[in-house]
Amino acid sequence: MRQPLPRVPMNRIAVLIGAKGATAKTLKFASGCKEFNIDSETGDVEVVWGEPGTYDPVKAMKLPDVIKAIGRGMAPKSAIQLLDDHNFFELVDIRKFVGKRSNQQRRIRGRIIGSDGKIRRLIEGLTDTQISIYNSTVVLVGEEEGLAAARQAVEMIAGGAEHGTVLNFLERDRKRSRLSNRQLETIEIRDEMVVPQSGFEELVPGLSDLSERRSRRMKASQVDPANDEAVAAMMELAEDEEVSWGEE
DSSP states (O other): OEEEEEOGGGGGGHHEEEEEEEHHHOOOOOOOOOHHEETTTOOEEEEEEEEEESSSHHHHHHHHHHHHHHHHTTOOHGGGGSSSSSSEEEEEEEHHHTTTOHHHHHHHHHHOOGGGGGHHHHHHHHHEEEEEEEEEEEEEEEEHHHHHHHHHHHHHTTTTHHHHHHHHHHHHHHHHHHHHHHSSOOOOOOOOOOOOHHHHHHHSSSHHHHHHHHHHHHHHHTTEEEEEEHHHHSSOOTTTTOOOOOOO
């Protein structure tokens, strides 16, 4: 089965191919496709998959995002992590916030990157994501929870929020995530431990006999005095009981 993939910008074709085709070979091996074809003149990309069951359909579904991420400036080493089941792809278009004005796009890119890349590194560190900024787009790769926070942070900056406000938001979100992960998913309730009677019998010989006599006496104390038969039965001594008396 042939599958066309997103077209790559001309200045990113060499990155997708890699030195001596190394990147293309890595993508072919990691995705499990039979063929990985790149048109170096147009930037068109196409893959050929084998018979159903010979490849992972999830990787086939995610491969277009890998190509799109590389085409939008992300390093292949970072983009290929999208093939992992736990990683996902997000793209933020700066033009939604400032339109097509190139000078405004450049200003927003600078705000997201920060001085010497500080802001971008802080966002990546607080959300465990990878961020790439290319022309009018911001590409984000990471796990679902951190990815949502990183996208919101980028959109806040693009919308004019102060860096301090954005970083405070990320700090609070990270603390909330940590507390959520610490919560117990299940609580194990153990049955009440029952100590075998034989254990006490070994420690205190005759304890079980004494307990049995006490039980008989307690039952006897509940006899109705008006019931002659019950009183007579109460007065009968067990085999292990006797009455002794003497004069004072």
